[in-house]
Amino acid sequence: MTNTLMIEKAKTSKIKDVDFDNLSFGSIYTDHMLVCDYKDGEWKAPKIVPYQPLTLDPSAKIFHYGQSIFEGMKAYKDDEDNVWLFRPLENFKRLNKSAKRIAIPELPEEFFMEGLTTLLQIEKDWIPKNPGSSLYIRPFILASGTGFHASPADEYKFIIACAPSGAYFSGKVKVLIEQNYSRAANGGVGYAKAGGNYAGQFYPTQLAIEKGYNQVIWTDDNEHEYIEEAGAMNIFVRINDTLITGPTSDRILDGITRKSILDIAKDEGIATEVRKISVTEVVEAAKAGTLKEMFGAGTAAVVSPIASFGYKDNDYDLPDLADSYASRLKKRITDIQYNRAEDKFGWRFKVQ
Structure with missing residues (x-):
């Protein structure tokens, strides 16, 4: 060509x-x-x-x-x-x-x-x-x-x-677990990066902002019981020392940063699980003190830590960890992206 x-x-x-x-x-x-x-x-x-x-x-x-x-x-x-x-x-x-x-x-x-x-x-x-x-x-x-x-x-x-x-610093965000609106449905176009997917997010997100939150955590369209995405990003949850993310489907975007985080976590020896994550499980972990981290993953911010989440008129704060998985994984990815470290995965592509 x-x-x-x-x-x-x-x-x-x-x-x-x-x-x-x-x-x-x-x-x-x-x-x-x-x-x-x-x-x-x-x-x-x-x-x-x-x-x-x-x-x-x-x-x-x-x-x-x-x-x-x-x-x-x-x-x-x-x-x-x-x-x-x-x-x-x-x-x-x-x-x-x-x-x-x-x-x-x-x-x-x-x-x-x-x-x-x-x-x-x-x-x-x-x-x-x-x-x-x-x-x-x-x-x-x-x-x-x-x-x-x-x-x-x-x-x-x-x-x-x-x-x-410039550097995309979103800071630690406060999110609201959505109970009424849905980002995507079974058989729909949630897995596609279609413009309409994002247009449909704006109104529920604005409602959350008016309540004092920065972003919405989307749940399944049927029962609103399973966590799916964080705003326009894939979401990760750390319970104790296990990093969990939902499986991709026709509702969830197959994020490139998401896939990279899973591979790097395994390389770091971090236990990972790809499975459904219920809101109940996250709330109970927060109450028990076993919920260590939640973060979004995407191209713009790479990793966006979540400081707290709201659900049914209650807010739950997450601990501020000195050596978080979020910071470790973000550093590994950005060091590869900027050619500062070995790329054992073959992800880096030189423009020449």
Whole structure:
């Protein structure tokens, strides 16, 4: 595909106006983006163009039937200015898994990988080197084909846009275990990174914020008895010295950070269990003092510790541990991502 990847460079760069010491998350965008169109039954050759607005017909099906999916990735720069990705093929596979569920044509691997690496070579100077900083990468596909009839579109756009971002410090969060609303249901699209999944979370989350919480812990759609995800992240619970997370399903996203944490925990000799976690079990453990940690796991924060949770008008505080599993596991992952430590798992991918 290399010979067919058209590149149109931006006439001027915005980089000189960026304060890399004060970067918020995902709000400043690099000079270029990758665009690839699906037309006439096939994905056309990708091209790299200056970052710019899109022009879409008002009848484009993205506006009416929500055919959109996305991924979240990061590029990291080490002390020698080498650029690294973390398990990028997992993001590609999950993008296509989401595409299939939303009736979007699957993307060829070379379009994703060559397009992404070429874009990062062009935007290398945008990757910050401050501690904890990275270049956030957002690959996404939307339905650009037109028509008010309720059916899959016949045209789509695949885009990769990038945003330099500072260290993502969410701090320790206070969460509310949800008892009424559901994030996903059996047979639904909860396992896909579909835009609508996140839109549906905003209202219940806002209700929780109004009650003094930062985020929602989602429970199953049937009985609201089993913990599933923490906001937009997978969730881990430590009872005594065992780290537990729920199994993936058609309701739960197959998180790349989640999988990595499980592998690293096993390598560290930490006991792990992948099984259903009931709210009752978590509450009883909190009362007994055996609930040591809860944390979310995802691309943006890697690990987001939970300080306390609310359930049925009661709040339960978690202990503040000096040597937590959350901090140990986060360090192991970030040391691999930034090329500071051995990568015995083969997860690191060099952009060259």
